[in-house]
Amino acid sequence: MIRPPAKLGLLGGGQLGRYFVMAAHELGYDVIVLDPDPDSVAGMIADEHLIASYEDEDALMHLAGSCQVVTTEFENVPSSSLAKLEAHLPVRPGARIVEICQDRLLEKSFFSMQGLPHGPFAVMRSEEDILAADPGLFPGILKISRLGYDGKGQAVVRDREAALDAFRYFGGALCILERMLHLDCEVSMILARDQTGNCVTYPLVENRHREGILDFSVVPSAVSAELEDEIRRMALGIAERLNYVGLLAIEFFIVAGKICLNELAPRPHNSGHFSLDACITSQFEQQVRAICGLPLGNAELLSDAAMFNLLGDLWVKGGEVVEPDWSKLLSVEGLKLHLYGKKKARSGRKMGHFTLLGKERRELCEAGRRFRNDLL
Template identity: 50%
Template sequence: MTIDYIAPGSSLGVLGGGQLGRMFAQAAQEAGYQVHVLEPDAHAPAAQVTATHLRAAYDDTDALHALARAAAAVTLEFENVPASALEWLDAHVQLAPHAPAVAVCQDRAAEKALFTRLGVPCAPHAVIACEQDARDPRQASLLPGILKTARMGYDGKGQVGVRTLAELAEAWNALGGVTCVLEQRLVLRLELSVVLARGRDGRIVHYPPQQNLHRGGILFASFAPGAELDEATVCRAIDAAHAIAQGLEYVGVLCVEFFVLGDGSLVANEMAPRPHNSGHHTIDSCDQSQFDLQVRALVGAPLIEPRQHSAAVMLNLLGELWFDAGGRLREPDWQAVLALPGAHLHLYGKREPRPGRKMGHLTFTAQQADEARARALRACAALGLAPF
């Protein structure tokens, strides 16, 4: 198959101006590309580092035309872009990932259907599309469970725990009566993710899976390597992630999140059609970051298996850190953090800290995993974060 290669000096486009768009733009610029960002927020992180900012809604017709004229290829930094915008771009410019693949990732019901079709284990579940579904006695077999909106949920949003059929009906109404997925609550031992990249020629490369720790539904830390990840689990997760990328005929960077259950079995949780928070450590711990791979897949450059040269622990920095115990705004003690060996601080340029808002991340690299972990724990103590 002949793949058109877009050489450095060309312009690339990105839909979305958040931190993922910012880090993509920085990787693209290092590789010699100009970047155009389409984003409605004037102060968005990606808009701060790109020369061209199309400030408009993602489905603004004039802005989409301008992006297609300016960019040789376009990617996205978050999945909840209007389908109409993705479909239009897919027809007029080289888009990666393609609109049909993103459509699956936008919808938990479609995602679960894909996993089932490909033979990738996932949690027992049912689609709740109407009140009759919510009150169907057959749903009792999935209780206790978690009711999740099929679309637009992230970082723990759009989810409600339910124990009875009465609670299920109440939760469905509380979530707006939209299509939801009811998942059986499973006994989890740990969480992990696989970040990979697939090119237009079908070649797939991946990073070693990282073990993840969530707090309040938001990723708190990622460990690469993960102390509790055995070789058999790692191989199963990589094989499943590759199968999903092939099944979607995916192009670009894809993250698949998995649960390891109490009995050691592995189930797929969800996927993201873009670089992922859990892969941020690759900027500092690998010879190619996930954003470098995003650029390569987009422009048709060869995908080479990335090499992790350092053990790493990545900590998310949320808006709470910018407030003292009395709720007064203050700057975190970066000097104490940066005095630690192997510290890599990444702040996203967001102007207003808010609880739960991702303001940056902090990665510690070391020769050994226990060294990186110890330094990350010292950073937690300096920042007032609960240890892990």
């Protein structure tokens, strides 16, 4: 067990990292954040912020020499850096797992090898592959295999011609082509697992996306208890097969009533933000507990909840950046506003969120939409 006041190392310094730092502080730990961005919102509240590249030898060795354990809030940290750290201290989750999660091809191949359900896809290495692609994959989505997020590095492709255009636009990077699925809904399951195999799962979350970015999430989801159980068993099986230690989020599509895996995130997840206000143990505290070998916390839902993202677009008015007026939101009973302290608002950038707590999921979704529209 890694006991406070030990130092924990964190790779990545966005809002997920900021909440990790807060959770670690609540339990008496110190955190060193490595993030090249001097304005990192986790770095600015950490005990130490290493402003250096994720590959910087000195920074990595400083983490290895000062911390008891290292974790990540960002799956695009070079896995070679995690492997270097692994030679000196526990890295949770480990380099190999992060390597799988940061590469769509490795991830989908892992699903296939494990006999887990996923949608039809094929790897596209060249224009020839696109010309020869199975016609059943159109209309589809072409995704770069590495470094995409929030819908970036993805293009909806009606036909082969459009796929060729998109492939060229992505500079010929290795891609996967997925068939566009008709989704009943999207859900995610968040779980924490420690090094002895203890596991805690959160209730299934239902997610709505807009232009590839999470728009809002609601718990409990509308899927049946049987389907949720099946998803939970699958999620636990995946964590076990990976011998996962840390916090894991798994995105699923429900297609014609059946489960279809979308992707894994080896870190806290935007759709788990409800846990900050609707559970005794947030996903971030659970991450701290799992990587330190503390007993995992209670993850039951204390109340129905709906979480709405606040993107930078709300800040941009007539070409100027203006902080929205929060007074109306702040006066709503049962609403909790979270702002991440990012210095620059940009279109599509996650700047904050709010969570509505209450009795009934449908009412919460309608009210949340109204409150957010009022900010426009």
